[in-house]
Amino acid sequence: MKSVWWMVGASLASWLAATAALGTDAAFEIFLGMIGPLVVASGTWIVIERTHRTRPDRITSLMIAMFGAKMLLFGVYVAVVLRSSVRPLPFVVSFTGYFIALHMTEAFYLRRLFAKS
Helix, strand or coil, X not given: CHHXXXXXXXXXXXXXXXXXXXXXXXXXXXXXXXXXXXXXXXXXXXXXXXXXXXXXXXXXHHHHHHHHHHHHHHHHHHHHHHHCCCCHHHHHHXXXXXXXXXHXXXXXXXXXXXXXX
C-alpha cells in the first residue's frame, strides 16, 4: 500500500508543478489526464499486492485480465472526457504522460515484488 501512496503523492506533486508552470488555465485538463491513469494504476497495484500475498501463482493470469479491462476502461474514459467541454491538447498530453509514467512505475514495483519472492 505504501507504493500506492508514493504514486498518489508524486502524481499530485507533478500536477501542482505543471499547474504552477503552465498556469491555472490548463489545471483541470491536466488533472483529468492524471486522475484516470492514477486511479487505475493504484487499483491495479492494490489487487496485485493482495494477490501476490495470497495466490502468487495467479499474478500472470490476473495481469492479463486486468490488461483487457484497462483497454476498455481507458477507451471509454478518453472518449467521455474528449466529448466534454475540455481542451483536448492539454488533456491528451497529460493523459499520455501519466499513463506512461505510472505504468513504468508499476513495472518497477513488479520487478521489486518478484525479486523479493
